[in-house]
Amino acid sequence: MISLNINGEAVSVDAPEGATLLSVLTNQLNLNGQKYGCGKSQCGACMVLIDGNPAVSCTTPATSASGRSVTTLEGLRENGGPSPLQQAFIDEQAAQCGYCLSGVIISAQALLDNNPNPTESDIRLALNGNLCRCGSHNRIIRAVLRAAKEA
Amino acid sequence: MNDSFTMMKRRTVLKAGGALTMSFALPEIAFGQDEVTLPRNLERNPNLASWIRIHTDGTATLLIGKVELGQGTVTAAAQCCADELQIDLARLSVISGDTIQGPNERTTAGSGSAPGCLPAVQVASAEVREILVQMAAEKLGESADGLKVSDGTITGANGSVAYWDLVDGLDLNVEPTGKAKLVPTSEHRFIGQSVTRLDIPPKMTGGEIFVQEMNPDGVVFGAIARPPTYEATLVDADLGAIEAMPGVIKVVRNGSFLGIIAEHQDQAWAAAGALSAQANWQVKSVLPTHDGIYDWLENAENVVPKELVNTAPPGEEALVYENAFYRPYHMHGSIGTSAAIAQLGSDGVMTIHNHSQSVFATATAIAKLLGMEESKVQCIHTQGSGCYGHNMADDAAADAALLAAEVPGRPVKLQYTRAEEHLWEPYGSAMIMKTRAGLDADGNVANWNMEIWSTPHSTRPGGDPARLLSGRYVDPPHIMETRRDGGPPNYASARNGVPLYEFPSTRVATHFVTDMPLRVSATRGLGAFANVFAIESALDDLAHLADADPVEYRLRYLKDPRARDVLMKTAEIFGWDEWEGGRNKGRGIGFAQYKNLQAYTAVAVEVQVVPRNGRIRLIRAATANDSGHMVHPDNISNQIEGGVIQGFSWALKEEVKFDDTSVLSSDWTSYPILTFSEVPPVEVALIDRPGEPYLGTGEASQGPAGAAVANALFDAIGARVSRLPLTPDRVKAAMDMG
Ligand code: FES
Ligand code: FES
Numbered sequence: 001m002i003s004l005n006i007n008g009e010a011v012s013v014d015a016p017e018g019a020t021l022l023s024v025l026t027n028q029l030n031l032n033g034q035k036y037g038c039g040k041s042q043c044g045a046c047m048v049l050i051d052g053n054p055a056v057s058c059t060t061p062a063t064s065a066s067g068r069s070v071t072t073l074e075g076l077r078e079n080g081g082p083s084p085l086q087q088a089f090i091d092e093q094a095a096q097c098g099y100c101l102s103g104v105i106i107s108a109q110a111l112l113d114n115n116p117n118p119t120e121s122d123i124r125l126a127l128n129g130n131l132c133r134c135g136s137h138n139r140i141i142r143a144v145l146r147a148a149k150e151a
Numbered sequence: 152m153n154d155s156f157t158m159m160k161r162r163t164v165l166k167a168g169g170a171l172t173m174s175f176a177l178p179e180i181a182f183g184q185d186e187v188t189l190p191r192n193l194e195r196n197p198n199l200a201s202w203i204r205i206h207t208d209g210t211a212t213l214l215i216g217k218v219e220l221g222q223g224t225v226t227a228a229a230q231c232c233a234d235e236l237q238i239d240l241a242r243l244s245v246i247s248g249d250t251i252q253g254p255n256e257r258t259t260a261g262s263g264s265a266p267g268c269l270p271a272v273q274v275a276s277a278e279v280r281e282i283l284v285q286m287a288a289e290k291l292g293e294s295a296d297g298l299k300v301s302d303g304t305i306t307g308a309n310g311s312v313a314y315w316d317l318v319d320g321l322d323l324n325v326e327p328t329g330k331a332k333l334v335p336t337s338e339h340r341f342i343g344q345s346v347t348r349l350d351i352p353p354k355m356t357g358g359e360i361f362v363q364e365m366n367p368d369g370v371v372f373g374a375i376a377r378p379p380t381y382e383a384t385l386v387d388a389d390l391g392a393i394e395a396m397p398g399v400i401k402v403v404r405n406g407s408f409l410g411i412i413a414e415h416q417d418q419a420w421a422a423a424g425a426l427s428a429q430a431n432w433q434v435k436s437v438l439p440t441h442d443g444i445y446d447w448l449e450n451a452e453n454v455v456p457k458e459l460v461n462t463a464p465p466g467e468e469a470l471v472y473e474n475a476f477y478r479p480y481h482m483h484g485s486i487g488t489s490a491a492i493a494q495l496g497s498d499g500v501m502t503i504h505n506h507s508q509s510v511f512a513t514a515t516a517i518a519k520l521l522g523m524e525e526s527k528v529q530c531i532h533t534q535g536s537g538c539y540g541h542n543m544a545d546d547a548a549a550d551a552a553l554l555a556a557e558v559p560g561r562p563v564k565l566q567y568t569r570a571e572e573h574l575w576e577p578y579g580s581a582m583i584m585k586t587r588a589g590l591d592a593d594g595n596v597a598n599w600n601m602e603i604w605s606t607p608h609s610t611r612p613g614g615d616p617a618r619l620l621s622g623r624y625v626d627p628p629h630i631m632e633t634r635r636d637g638g639p640p641n642y643a644s645a646r647n648g649v650p651l652y653e654f655p656s657t658r659v660a661t662h663f664v665t666d667m668p669l670r671v672s673a674t675r676g677l678g679a680f681a682n683v684f685a686i687e688s689a690l691d692d693l694a695h696l697a698d699a700d701p702v703e704y705r706l707r708y709l710k711d712p713r714a715r716d717v718l719m720k721t722a723e724i725f726g727w728d729e730w731e732g733g734r735n736k737g738r739g740i741g742f743a744q745y746k747n748l749q750a751y752t753a754v755a756v757e758v759q760v761v762p763r764n765g766r767i768r769l770i771r772a773a774t775a776n777d778s779g780h781m782v783h784p785d786n787i788s789n790q791i792e793g794g795v796i797q798g799f800s801w802a803l804k805e806e807v808k809f810d811d812t813s814v815l816s817s818d819w820t821s822y823p824i825l826t827f828s829e830v831p832p833v834e835v836a837l838i839d840r841p842g843e844p845y846l847g848t849g850e851a852s853q854g855p856a857g858a859a860v861a862n863a864l865f866d867a868i869g870a871r872v873s874r875l876p877l878t879p880d881r882v883k884a885a886m887d888m889g
Contacts, residue, residue, distance in 0.1 A: 023416045023417050027372070027415065027416050030366055031364075032359050032364040036363065040819075042819040045487065077356055077357070093789065096222065096790075096793050097486075097536050098350070099361065099363075099486045099535075101354055121828075133485060135792060135796030135830075
């Protein structure tokens with residue numbers, strides 16, 4: 001049994017040996033806000049916050065998140081609705097397929113937590129570990145700038 | 152339907168404000184007023200009940216055969232339906248891509264959803280509205296002509312009645328008349344508005360929407376143990392050793408097909424990896440290699456030559472220009488690997504949730520692969536990662552079904568690993584374009600000639616199990632028939648191969664190579680990207696030879712006013728005329744009308760080349776687009792900008808690498824794509840054409856974008872790099888020679 005704190009709730013999971021945090025979150029805890037993209041720390045689709053820091057869950061063993069606080073995209077919601085950052089992404093329609101978006105929003109949240117007024121190039125740099133194939137990059141940047149401005 | 156399949160397809164409704172009040176006295180407009188002509192997709196599915204359902208609870212359902220790929224089609228269809236039914240969008244839910252319930256609109260591809268699906272939805276909705284209004288007229292005892300509809304409530308002199316009260320007695324199992332009047336453009340409430348796309352809020356907040364994150368009750372996980380390369384036969388494998396691995400429920404062997412079913416995802420992948428490595432395969436080394444592919448193409452044995460156009464004798468030439476352009480194999484490169492969930496129900500129906508673009512034909516192919524009746528295989532489209540063409544979505548559906556057949560009653564979820572998706576997806580074909588043009592003494596084009604070499608561009612399942620990856624490896628293997636090139640009006644290798652420029656003499660010919668050393672299929676735009684890259688690069692070279700401005704030179708031969716408008720608009724917003732260059736800086740432009748009949752797009756870009764290593768930095772881009780009457784302007788802008796960025800990525804970075812035995816590009820390091828810090832800002836200008844047909848947008852901008860960056864590079868360094876991608880090494884070599 002692995003004890004985890006996910007989105008503010010304590011949970012215990014009977015995960016197989018060597019299970020990744022990604023697989024436990026997606027397939028055992030039925031959370032949606034992290035996606036398998038590469039399994040090799042190359043694309044950022046699987047990002048979550050661990051103690052507030054962005055981390056790729058695909059190469060993080062579930063056991064190393066034990067005793068730490070894990071936040072997924074669902075965990076950013078406020079009062080059951082979108083957070084201001086999520087709302088800014090909705091308002092800018094900052095996605096095509098949206099598969100990359102969970103990781104992107106997590107990265108962006110971590111950036112804003114550290115730097116509430118980022119420049120466009122700060123954002124590009126912070127999101128460089130997140131791949132987007134649809135070409136939603138500039139919309140994503142606009143959404144982050146909007147969230148910073150509205151905060 | 153399956154009894155035990157508990158996964159529900161999400162129905163999302165949209166919140167949109169504003170009450171609707173519309174007069175029912177409409178001017179005569181649009182489709183089929185004088186004669187009964189129906190939009191094609193409606194003609195193919197001529198039962199209104201297969202498109203629209205009205206419910207007693209004040210809601211309605213629209214069913215479409217096109218599917219959501221992140222391009223916003225489902226929302227655009229909902230907008231068209233709500234405007235013609237004259238109801239609020241919030242009342243409408245959409246079922247898309249269900250092979251049992253909905254209309255068969257074939258494949259969602261080729262920028263065909265706006266022109267194909269939207270008019271069908273509009274007319275079907277108008278037909279249903281007229282039926283309801285007629286029923287109301289009878290009920291109210293007055294003529295239909297004086298009735299008005301407001302958000303589903305029909306009001307006349309004698310009172311009002313709502314759609315929802317007419318459900319009892321409503322029979323939509325009728326054919327459209329082709330005579331329903333459409334709501335005039337000026338009264339559209341949703342068409343033309345950038346409403347919030349239905350799928351966006353759940354995607355931003357972690358709602359359940361992608362097949363990759365769904366886990367029906369009792370789910371088990373599948374994985375495939377692939378051979379080392381395409382041409383491989385399984386000699387033997389110790390299945391017992393794999394069956395003993397943790398969590399493994401079953402190891403499946405069928406000929407050279409090897410599959411795993413396990414309790415957990417990681418266990419399934421681990422067992423499949425171990426089995427691939429442990430199995431004994433007979434392998435052939437028969438690939439031409441990524442550097443050898445162009446020689447191979449030119450010398451291929453099985454070639455179908457064809458002359459597409461040959462308008463006039465070549466005329467007098469003062470100067471002859473010749474060049475050859477090369478496009479390597481490209482990946483679709485979806486960020487999420489392909490996935491599906493399949494379950495064999497106790498009623499003998501195989502239900503497969505998957506993200507195929509062609510759920511209908513893929514269901515047929517899977518039925519044949521499994522030896523099942525077609526009516527016993529149901530494909531239900533469930534969103535996946537953006538696909539950009541025929542990626543491995545269909546293979547995943549088939550593989551999940553092959554495994555689900557082994558564990559009746561249990562849902563099997565299968566998601567490919569990154570290496571599997573990179574190594575086995577059907578790539579966009581490698582191509583060569585040789586251009587030859589004669590200029591007269593004034594530098595004007597006297598004649599234009601282009602020859603195209605390409606392997607096939609589509610091996611979509613099309614009801615044939617041989618086109619599903621695992622179909623090749625089961626016993627007996629399914630053998631694919633020789634592929635044919637696509638003809639007019641869409642074309643395949645020759646898509647956009649005939650320039651829109653009106654030259655005095657034009658000749659275009661194709662050398663269609665039927666063999667496929669690498670697996671290939673439809674990749675966004677098929678041959679259009681490469682052909683536009685070649686035509687627009689050559690046009691720039693010709694302008695240079697004629698000592699003319701590239702925009703002005705194009706305008707000499709571009710007669711279609713809408714084409715001229717997007718080119719001039721692009722130049723205007725880019726600031727083409729005011730632009731001042733600088734050391735190692737350049738600007739370039741590219742133009743095309745997709746398929747010569749869909750959206751018009753031009754792209755201009757500014758680059759700076761780093762002389763030390765030849766790296767190209769994209770500084771900024773501008774693009775103008777004309778997609779006809781705009782249903783959802785923001786979607787169009789999104790598609791165009793996304794296509795520009797993808798086109799830049801193809802042009803600058805992408806090439807599938809392979810040696811004589813196998814593909815080498817197995818991850819994002821060996822197949823890099825453009826990253827956030829490399830993507831330039833893109834300014835988009837949309838030209839609306841109210842009342843004109845909807846033109847497909849999704850594949851319109853990649854070609855012009857690729858050409859624009861190649862032309863900007865030429866402007867920056869004064870040398871032409873004609874082989875893609877424009878990697879730093881190639882740029883540096885061109886500069887050193889230059
Ligand atoms: S899935 Fe974790 S970085 Fe790609
Ligand atoms: S929106 Fe599709 S990958 Fe980013």
